[in-house]
Amino acid sequence: MAQAEEARAPLLLDEEAGGEWSSRPRRIALFVEPSPFAYISGYKNRFQNFIKHLREMGDEVLVVTTHKGAPEEFHGAKVIGSWSFPCPLYQNVPLSLALSPRIFSEVNKFKPDIIHATSPGIMVIGALAIAKMISVPMVMSYHTHLPAYIPRYNLNWLLEPTWSFIRCLHRAADLTLVPSVAIAEDFETAKVVPANRIRLWNKGVDSESFHTKYRRHEMRVRLSGGEPEKPLIIHVGRFGREKNLDFLKRVMERLPGSRIAFVGDGPYRAELEKLFTGMPAVFTGMLQGEELSQAYASADVFAMPSESETLGQVVLESMASGVPVVAARAGGIPDIIPKDKEGKTSFLFTPGDLDECVRKIEQLLKSKDLRESVGKAAREEMEKCDWRAASRKIRNEHYSTAMSYWRKKMGKT
Structure with missing residues (x-):
């Protein structure tokens, strides 16, 4: 039991808030696939609330997502729809590389302080490429546990290649956010990234809308x-x-x-x-x-x-x-x-x-x-699960940690 608690400690560790990061408005580019505005998914409310609270904290936000159903703006955040295509194995899921000259130009012009992309998917590859090209920190948040899906579709031969793909993605990020301790433990078992590069995206719910x-x-x-x-x-x-x-x-x-x-x-x-x-x-x-x-x-x-x-x-x-x-x-x-x-x-x-x-x-x-x-x-x-507090923790603590890791990697400290 003690060993299990020790293994979890890095995930739940409170970082210094990073005064420089939290003291002034930031420019945050979100790459979200599929769309949090059109696609039926568990993270729809998560990202809509996250965008809303980032804007309330005074940050400029640019959202790149799949084109279908994408609004022009959401709570003052500019939304860019990227041409998408259906996933070959799951036709209802739209995918997009989001690496067109138009997308690159919009993101580059926006001059983000940090890029945050959802994983796994295809769009995260485009986000990674753009983050490297414009030299900014990269955060990935993991939302669909593909290794748990594969057995239900009798595709067990895909299990190890899927884990390899997930490792490849997340090792390129400066920080990984996961929605639960169970996923963090799966990542540790599969040796995706070191435990100190994982943080928990605290749960939240709109307790006024659901009452x-x-x-x-x-x-x-x-x-x-x-x-x-x-x-x-x-x-x-x-x-x-x-x-x-x-x-x-x-x-x-x-x-x-x-x-x-x-x-x-x-x-x-x-x-x-x-x-x-x-x-x-x-x-x-x-x-x-x-x-x-x-x-x-x-x-x-x-x-x-x-x-x-x-x-x-x-x-x-x-x-x-x-x-x-x-x-x-x-x-x-x-x-x-x-x-x-x-x-x-x-x-x-x-x-x-x-x-x-x-x-x-x-x-x-x-x-x-x-x-x-x-x-x-x-x-x-x-009533204790507050979206605003969860969003503030990511913005002030986890993004600050990603920035710190990125600066060390780039030799800027």
């Missing part, structure tokens, strides 16, 4: 297929084969009299709807804004079978809505529901253990008092 106050009878009628009195389970997210959503069919077969609502969309949706034919399931498609807030708050339990989440933003949003979660104990989800909070703020089950999952969902569905007490504790816990 118990949005519970609505009309939404519950819609989600339950006209049977609002029945116990109601919900799942919100992007529907992909890697999300293990077929597991929920086996769960529902063990919960007669209950209903399930799927909110979201994705490449696996048609197959998932076919799988649930004849079962008490509703597919709403994508919901946004207040409709999404109402959907979360109007259910009884949120079910999360995915074993490949780098964090699990939808888990945070459900808990903020006062709805208990039953989730697989995998990926970044134990960062949200740590061992000492299990059974208090939500529940975890051993991945693949149908009996344990069903037992914990049943426990919540059968006891309104338990649902309400766990939901209240979940809500209180999420």
Whole structure:
């Protein structure tokens, strides 16, 4: 246990804020792929809030992203859409190299103090090239755990090449941000980068947009297929084969009299709807804004079978809505529901253990008092997860650390 804590220490270490960095407005270029404005993903809210708070702190921000659905500006940040193409293995994911003369000219003219790119992907390669050409520090944040996806697509032969690609990318960065301790540990095991070059991007949730106050009878009628009195389970997210959503069919077969609502969309949706034919399931498609807030708050339990989440933003949003979660104990989800909070703020089950999952969902569905007490504790816990504080830590501490590493590498200290 002591060894595990020691291994985590560099990740959670508080750096000096770096007075020079934090004392004046900075110019930050973000390369985000796919788009945080159009693509359905867990980091959509993460990056939208990050951009907003950087602007509130007085920084100039330039966002380079895939072209589809990209606005001209967002909270005063200029947005540049780069021509994209579908990922050969995942057609719904747009990719872009973002290395055209137009993109280079815009970034060079912007004169960023630092470049921050998402990983893994193709755009990060363009961001790396531009960072080298204009000689600025490079930060990468890791958001899609491809090595966890590969087995679900029976492509195990791609596992080591994928890790090699991830190593190649992140060793070229000055600092790597990860969304959970679990991912940091995977990076350490796979020898991606040294532990002192990894920092945690603290979790955050908009606890005003996701709140118990949005519970609505009309939404519950819609989600339950006209049977609002029945116990109601919900799942919100992007529907992909890697999300293990077929597991929920086996769960529902063990919960007669209950209903399930799927909110979201994705490449696996048609197959998932076919799988649930004849079962008490509703597919709403994508919901946004207040409709999404109402959907979360109007259910009884949120079910999360995915074993490949780098964090699990939808888990945070459900808990903020006062709805208990039953989730697989995998990926970044134990960062949200740590061992000492299990059974208090939500529940975890051993991945693949149908009996344990069903037992914990049943426990919540059968006891309104338990649902309400766990939901209240979940809500209180999420009120501590502040996007503004998480953004400030990256801007003042982690970017400062990246700058320090870059200066040493360039012989500028």
